[in-house]
Amino acid sequence: MTDEGEGPVASTSGLARRLIALALLTASGGLLASACADNESSLFVRMRMARTEDCDVTCGPGEGFWTEDSVDAAYSGSHSATLLVGNQIVQRGDSDVLRTETSRVQLYEAEVRVAYIEGDPVTEGFVVPIAGLVDPGTGDDAGYNCTEVLLLDGATMDRLRGEAAELRRDIEVVATVVVRGRTLGGQEIETAEWSYPVRVCFGCSRCVDTSPPTCCASSASDECQDVDDVEGTCPGQRGPQDCRNLGMTCAEYIERVRP
Template sequence: MNASPGLVTRLCTLALLAASGGLLASACADNESSLFVRQRMAMPTTGECTVSCSPTEAFWSADAIDSAYVGSHSALILVGNQIVQRGDSDVLRTETSRVQLYEAEVRLSYMDGSPVNEGYVVPIHGVVDPGSGSNAGYNCTDVLLIDGATMDRLRGEAADARRDIEVLASIVVRGRTLGGQEVEAPEWSYPVRVCFDCSPCVDTLPVDCCYGEPNEQCEDLEDVEEFCPGIRGPRDCRSLGQTCEEHLADVRPRR
């Protein structure tokens, strides 16, 4: 049966509209530019490990940790939200474009691309406000980059190699808008260098102070300074609750 030219034109138009509609729906469902990881916030060396969550603040390009003194490792990352604002006080419309962060998927690989672990999902917290104009909104969230089991493995490798083990933590951050829309950031990768017993450790004089026992000779010692996550630095035996030698004997991997 032959179709009229007008019918053929209408059918082609409908087909094009359906195809373009499918493309638009796909683009909306896979919009990875809404949420993104901007940077790893730089931490102070010691003291209160707090920062201002802003893209203009200092950031780090890698972390370095001594596995002899940490059982896991977390990093404070800056997350951006580029969803358009929808709130309007004139018409009593509430803002639904704020993103509640709820989880991050983390996997570790060596620098040659081979996997360190199978990956894991960890809970995260924080609300990221929508941006204004062409500027994104930002907030920080703390992500567990290396869990305890993975740290145990890297500790053994670093102790055997007697050098840094370099790994790449690849992170996917997920959130949900107040309007109920699921959003996911593109994968973001960050390098971490792991060593074993590469930081100096200092015993007090007398060594009794290492155990935190009451002693008049310990009262004049300065307060213990703890280093913030991602930084290697001298260790004080008082933060370990035992002498440096005793601590290293306890945590050294046994083969």
């Protein structure tokens, strides 16, 4: 009788243990998924900051921003943008108990992938160092700071330059960025992917030669000293180019850099 009773009891006990283990595993999986989601939402890229007429940048969620960049690859070997990064981690510092603030995030690198507007990759992705310290938010408001991120590196720009010159039209690409940082408490954290469109052309900007054109290469002579300056544009926008910044006439320069 005893042997017959112990079999079912042992079997039921083993089944219960397995069910409990499965429940714990499911619960822990849910916690891990939640932690990953929180990690990507705690740090985020909000927008690409605009530049003023003086090409300065003011950081803040209420400042101006751009929704697209336009780059002339004939005059740019690479392209960077100033991104506004937000930090939603809860403040942990408390001066009453001498507890330091560990929720500030030190930004240290960005991973960038560039793809054509249709979705195909342009080149392999790259990782670049960045800098910036983002304070934690207060209440329901995130803390913010800016960081400069290379969107198109030299290899990517070289390829786009060749395609734009050959096709004689804009090449539309999307730069997708993941920003990584580390809290002062030692926690690794990164943003979700943030994507930004960039148009690349070759020689589409207006280039201005001086009068006489010999002043392009040298402005030492008396006839070149009173030549008016050409008002340029900020990185991320297309605008007029001054031949004196190129050291030669516009035509000579374009022929030199043409792929």
